[in-house]
Amino acid sequence: MQGSYRHDDACRVCGKEDLADIVSFGALPLANGFIAPGARDEEEETYPLDVAVCRNCWLVTLRQVVDPARLFRHYVYVSSESDQIRDHMRRIVDLGTRQADLAPGDLVVELGSNVGTQLGLFQEAGFRVVGVDPAANLVEKANERGVESIADFFGPEPASRIAERHGRASLVLGRQCFAHIDDVHRVLDGVEEVLAPGGALVIEVPYLLDLLDENQFDTIYHEHLSYFSVTTLRHLFALHGLRLVDVERAPVHGGSIVVTAVREGTGREPAPSVTGLLDLERESGLTDEARYRRFAAQVERVTGRVRDLVQELAAQGARVAGYGAPSKGTQLLMVCGIGERELEFCSDTTSLKHGKLLPGSKVPVCSPEEARERRPDYYLLLAWNYAEEIIRKERAFLEQGGRFIVPIPEPRIVSAQSVKEPI
Ligand code: TYD
Ligand code: ZN
DSSP: OBOOEEEOOSOTTTOOSOEEEEEEEEEEOOTTOOBOGGGTTSOOOBEEEEEEEETTTOOEEESEEEOHHHHHSSOOOOOOOOHHHHHHHHHHHHHHHHHTTOOTTOEEEEESOTTSHHHHHHHHTTOEEEEEESOHHHHHHHHHTTOOEEESOOSHHHHHHHHHHHOOEEEEEEESOGGGOSOHHHHHHHHHHHEEEEEEEEEEEEBHHHHHHTTOGGGOSTTOOEEBOHHHHHHHHHTTTEEEEEEEEEOGGGSEEEEEEEETTSOOOOOHHHHHHHHHHHHTTTTSHHHHHHHHHHHHHHHHHHHHHHHHHHHTTOOEEEEOOOHHHHHHHHHHTOOTTTEEEEEOSOGGGTTOBOTTTOOBEEOHHHHHHHOOSEEEESOGGGHHHHHHHTHHHHHTTOEEEEOSSSOEEEOHHHHHSOO
């Protein structure tokens, strides 16, 4: 059953109709649409998933846009409480304070504030905070913990309401949400409304360069409409009177960039980090269609290798399960054609996901405690962005002869022995 969506011929950022198709994943269900066990036999809605690149501003984008209300009004994604993310969030408080030159009592506004974990840290550091997120269920949780949050899609209206009630924001923050936003111009119009004249906009997005270099094809799914480089963000910000003045790479979500923009006219010049990454992007072929053709070929090859490896292990009688049930895991299983026949279950720390089935592959999700009891021979590491932390945590599993299959950039098997050997 085909769900409804919009098909785009024009680039979301620059508006030009000059998109080159790169790779098509066919029609797939939404990666975050976990299925209740009672609904297992109902036909799932599917949507085509086609990736293209803009030859003008080099945005990598999906051709199809699923209604955001369908995707984000009730969202099961709760921002992670992993050690890595907690450390990162603390670094973001330092970075934001530095980039926006924050003084005690200044206002920090966050877009896509989820359950308010990041803003809570800004609050503890002595700043006033307001969050905006379309997921009413998550906003309720944020308000319960004392982080003032509004359930809405960010844009000029919520922005001017915030400005009226609280004044202008010295820092506007958007972590891991820009890729999800269809009308990025409306969001930046909102930023223009609420940002103080000398304030800073700090945006964190997964980095296209890392996606390509590490073959992270599983991070491409309907929720992620855009895949950004510094080249494209600079172009986008300039259309809103904002100048990209700083960028840092961060190891989260498989490799991200945290960019800072300020209003044109503040006189602040781009730091060397900006020109450095613009040069690296050009040298790496991000502004050349051929690079994307190579990526498409690599996706084809690696998905085949992952499928063959898991199917062979299962055929030999090995018990294989998934570690983590992230959206990208759902996506990886669907794209590789791995399902219930090969995977017994996926273990995940998010209680909202327990007892549900993964979209497409219909693999059941269980708690880490249950997984420990059922103890498979192999874990396909679907939450590979936490590989280090997970492998450290699962020492006992490895010591007892368990193994991890790390699917990307190329599938490899990790055992207790290989962990001891320096890579
Ligand atoms: P994440 O990579 O944040 O999300 P997505 O691909 O959906 O954007 O999700 C990681 C998932 O992995 C999340 O559902 C929690 C789970 N997880 C575990 O089950 N165990 C762990 O030790 C860690 C770090 C994560
Ligand atoms: Zn474009």
